[in-house]
Amino acid sequence: MAVSKARLRRNGDVRYFLKAPLPAWLSGQSIVPRYEVAIFLVFFAANGLYVAVNNRSSGEATKRLGSIAMVNLVAVSTGAHMNQLVSSCGISPGLYHRLHTCIGLTLVVEATAHIVLQVRQGLEFREQLSGIVAASLLGATFIVSALQRRLFEVFSTLHTAFALGSVAALWLHLPATRLTQPPRVYLLATIALFVFIKVQRALRVAYRSLWRDRRCDVDLHQSHDVVQIDVHLTRPMEVRAGQFLYLTVLGFSTFSFLESHPFQICWTETGEGGRQDIVVLARPRRGFTLKASAKTRQRYRALVDGPYGTTISLGQYGTVLLFATDVGIAGQLTYVRELLRLYQQCMAKSRRIALYWELEAEEHRFWVKEWMNEMLALDTDYILDIRLFIRGDYLSQQTSQGTVQQLGSHNRITLTYTSMDPESIIQTELSTRKGRTLVSLCTNPKITRAVLRGNIWADDVDVKRLDFQPWSS
Numbered sequence: 230m231a232v233s234k235a236r237l238r239r240n241g242d243v244r245y246f247l248k249a250p251l252p253a254w255l256s257g258q259s260i261v262p263r264y265e266v267a268i269f270l271v272f273f274a275a276n277g278l279y280v281a282v283n284n285r286s287s288g289e290a291t292k293r294l295g296s297i298a299m300v301n302l303v304a305v306s307t308g309a310h311m312n313q314l315v316s317s318c319g320i321s322p323g324l325y326h327r328l329h330t331c332i333g334l335t336l337v338v339e340a341t342a343h344i345v346l347q348v349r350q351g352l353e354f355r356e357q358l359s360g361i362v363a364a365s366l367l368g369a370t371f372i373v374s375a376l377q378r379r380l381f382e383v384f385s386t387l388h389t390a391f392a393l394g395s396v397a398a399l400w401l402h403l404p405a406t407r408l409t410q411p412p413r414v415y416l417l418a419t420i421a422l423f424v425f426i427k428v429q430r431a432l433r434v435a436y437r438s439l440w441r442d443r444r445c446d447v448d449l450h451q452s453h454d455v456v457q458i459d460v461h462l463t464r465p466m467e468v469r470a471g472q473f474l475y476l477t478v479l480g481f482s483t484f485s486f487l488e489s490h491p492f493q494i495c496w497t498e499t500g501e502g503g504r505q506d507i508v509v510l511a512r513p514r515r516g517f518t519l520k521a522s523a524k525t526r527q528r529y530r531a532l533v534d535g536p537y538g539t540t541i542s543l544g545q546y547g548t549v550l551l552f553a554t555d556v557g558i559a560g561q562l563t564y565v566r567e568l569l570r571l572y573q574q575c576m577a578k579s580r581r582i583a584l585y586w587e588l589e590a591e592e593h594r595f596w597v598k599e600w601m602n603e604m605l606a607l608d609t610d611y612i613l614d615i616r617l618f619i620r621g622d623y624l625s626q627q628t629s630q631g632t633v634q635q636l637g638s639h640n641r642i643t644l645t646y647t648s649m650d651p652e653s654i655i656q657t658e659l660s661t662r663k664g665r666t667l668v669s670l671c672t673n674p675k676i677t678r679a680v681l682r683g684n685i686w687a688d689d690v691d692v693k694r695l696d697f698q699p700w701s702s
């Protein structure tokens with residue numbers, strides 16, 4: 230008995246070791262669980278073994294490099310933009326993006342090695358040229374995605390254009406086999422998958438955004454350093470906690486029809502003419518969000534794609550701990566609302582729902598004031614505890630660092646005028662928790678790491694990181 234317990238414990242430890250994130254010096258601002266490294270290592274090893282095992286000549290190596298590069302091309306043809314196929318497999322946008330990058334990089338290395346070996350073997354000029362063009366375009370595809378952080382939409386469009394160019398060059402480069410035989414069948418699969426994803430996305434967007442004489446509109450209004458975007462849907466959308474959508478605002482700028490921005494669904498309500506409204510909160514960055522923050526209230530036509538994001542069955546948790554920093558609050562309100570609704574319908578075991586939110590400035594609490602009041606009204610058994618940590622820009626001159634103030638009926642909102650200390654919060658909460666526990670994070674990397682450093686890895690504690698990670702201040 231003791232032995233099996235010890236073994237269980239050891240197995241558990243391995244599981245938690247793999248779930249813990251890589252250190253910041255390795256993964257930077259991204260929170261990457263260790264098991265992802267294991268996935269990538271297995272992928273690299275499988276590629277290496279395919280090329281190397283039982284390989285007796287450089288001609289054979291060239292052929293195998295070409296074949297495996299074609300298989301990887303099929304895998305990247307679904308793109309890095311979230312789609313229904315990937316979302317229904319429960320893959321997060323962050324992991325999907327990293328998988329796309331990792332497979333794409335391997336493909337570029339393999340295609341380059343393949344073409345270098347072919348050149349050295351002195352193949353016919355026409356075949357070499359198209360191959361060199363294809364490999365160069367694949368390389369360019371990778372380089373533009375490395376620059377994507379600067380001008381997201383421009384580099385995304387260039388990335389797709391180079392990828393399509395490389396497919397055309399590959400068509401010329403590949404031996405003229407039948408379409409159903411390798412390697413052409415791989416190219417056909419690449420094109421088919423690419424077209425399928427694009428068409429299915431276009432149909433989803435059309436279904437969501439156009440309905441008879443109705444069009445999807447958005448109202449943008451700026452308040453307290455955030456842009457509130459009210460999306461008036463044409464058809465109702467079932468939204469679950471933590472989900473997000475993509476928004477394209479038409480006529481906003483010359484090329485805004487090319488932009489598709491992901492935003493957490495913050496709130497849903499019934500709007501004009503009984504239509505469902507979805508509200509998102511956007512923090513101004515450099516592009517669309519910054520321009521939107523400079524506009525006065527205006528209405529635009531829009532295209533909506535979503536909702537996306539994995540959902541969890543919330544009713545099973547006795548204790549739910551929700552952490553947010555800055556605009557990350559947009560990701561957590563749907564959790565509170567769904568939990569309170571389930572509780573009212575006697576479908577949730579919740580005994581405590583604690584929302585911890587760190588804000589840069591006190592006025593930011595007005596972003597969600599109205600909805601917090603609605604949630605307090607729903608919370609008839611007082612299981613909700615909202616704690617705000619305000620880092621600076623206090624509204625009253627009487628307030629000083631460390632001041633604590635309580636608001637709301639039954640003091641269910643506590644304002645603490647200092648930074649959040651996630652490690653001590655998690656320690657206290659976990660020592661007093663009741664039942665299965667959920668820890669949900671929509672926090673900047675610093676807070677996420679601090680929470681995960683706490684002793685949270687246990688069989689009855691589930692950790693959910695939302696698909697959106699707010700930036701560090």
Ligand SMILES: Cc1cc2nc3c(=O)[nH]c(=O)nc-3n(C[C@H](O)[C@H](O)[C@H](O)COP(=O)(O)OP(=O)(O)OC[C@H]3O[C@@H](n4cnc5c(N)ncnc54)[C@H](O)[C@@H]3O)c2cc1C
Pocket residue numbers: 322377378379380381382473488489490491492493494509510511512513514515516517518519556559560696697698
């Ligand atoms: C799943 C998810 C949910 C999000 N939810 C929210 C939210 O609720 N509130 C909020 O303020 N922000 C949210 N974001 C971030 C938001 O999408 C970007 O801030 C926004 O697209 C920036 O637009 P911009 O033109 O002002 O960007 P820029 O100033 O050009 O770029 C700023 C940053 O945003 C990234 N970015 C730009 N365009 C896109 C795009 N189309 N898709 C993905 N990343 C992009 C860039 O890589 C860059 O790092 C979310 C992101 C993701 C992935």
